[in-house]
Amino acid sequence: MTIQTEQHVEEQPQNGAAKFADAAECLKTLAHPVRLRMVQMLLEGRYTVGELAQDCGVPDNVASEHLRLMQRCGFFTSQREGRRVYYEVAEPHLENLMNCIKSRFLSE
Amino acid sequence: MTIQTEQHVEEQPQNGAAKFADAAECLKTLAHPVRLRMVQMLLEGRYTVGELAQDCGVPDNVASEHLRLMQRCGFFTSQREGRRVYYEVAEPHLENLMNCIKSRFLSE
DNA sequence: TTGACATATCGTGAGGTTACGATATTATTG
DNA sequence: CAATAATATCGTAACCTCACGATATGTCAA
Numbered sequence: 001m002t003i004q005t006e007q008h009v010e011e012q013p014q015n016g017a018a019k020f021a022d023a024a025e026c027l028k029t030l031a032h033p034v035r036l037r038m039v040q041m042l043l044e045g046r047y048t049v050g051e052l053a054q055d056c057g058v059p060d061n062v063a064s065e066h067l068r069l070m071q072r073c074g075f076f077t078s079q080r081e082g083r084r085v086y087y088e089v090a091e092p093h094l095e096n097l098m099n100c101i102k103s104r105f106l107s108e
Numbered sequence: 109m110t111i112q113t114e115q116h117v118e119e120q121p122q123n124g125a126a127k128f129a130d131a132a133e134c135l136k137t138l139a140h141p142v143r144l145r146m147v148q149m150l151l152e153g154r155y156t157v158g159e160l161a162q163d164c165g166v167p168d169n170v171a172s173e174h175l176r177l178m179q180r181c182g183f184f185t186s187q188r189e190g191r192r193v194y195y196e197v198a199e200p201h202l203e204n205l206m207n208c209i210k211s212r213f214l215s216e
Numbered sequence: 217t218t219g220a221c222a223t224a225t226c227g228t229g230a231g232g233t234t235a236c237g238a239t240a241t242t243a244t245t246g
Numbered sequence: 247c248a249a250t251a252a253t254a255t256c257g258t259a260a261c262c263t264c265a266c267g268a269t270a271t272g273t274c275a276a
Binding site (some may be wrong): 140167171188192 | 272
């Protein structure tokens with residue numbers, strides 16, 4: 001079995017493992033009940049932080065934090081209009097991915 | 109001690125938020141570079157713990173732990189043959205989900 | 217049986233994630 | 247201007263995840 005005794009520095013077997021790091025990062029961002037719910041909502045329209053917060057049952061600052069995380073993954077963009085900030089989907093693959101998730105986990 | 113301070117209990121607005129908890133759980137299980145790689149491998153055949161461990165560049169016990177987590181989500185099953193244990197995909201939606209992930213995060 | 221191999225489990229500690237409260241920022245209204 | 251509304255940011259503490267090493271379990275072979 002000759003396990004590589006090289007401490008795990010950066011040295012993943014070059015089988016595209018590096019690519020999985022990005023995917024894992026984004027999946028991790030998606031993997032939260034409140035965030036999934038926000039994605040679901042935003043796939044159907046644009047909403048403000050307050051609207052999303054209320055619908056998800058979390059305080060505004062918590063909602064804001066979740067939205068910031070997802071924005072960093074490129075899922076959403078935001079525009080300010082007056083004192084409100086509207087979020088909307090920016091990642092076109094998000095709908096397809098969400099449908100896969102729903103067909104597996106939510107449809108039965 | 110174990111003083112549970114009654115965090116915000118279960119009080120999600122009943123918009124199907126509970127369902128997202130399961131989905132988030134499974135997504136979280138998927139959201140790890142090594143585990144994604146294992147899924148990718150096992151979508152193409154059955155492999156032993158040692159084979160998966162070597163391919164992912166992690167020690168056997170670490171691989172075993174990852175596989176256990178995924179088995180708990182119903183992604184895989186395992187059969188022992190001699191001293192080896194073979195894992196294989198048990199969740200039929202996994203392939204579709206993985207294709208979504210790859211088309212978003214790995215194809216560019 | 218003893219020993220080796222393959223896998224699994226357990227305890228531990230480092231580091232990450234989360235919700236919360238307090239505070240800060242930005243924009244509107246009086 | 248001050249006051250309020252909507253959102254964002256920050257520090258903190260509780261909790262969770264992960265990899266590691268040690269050990270345990272299961273299997274086969276001599």
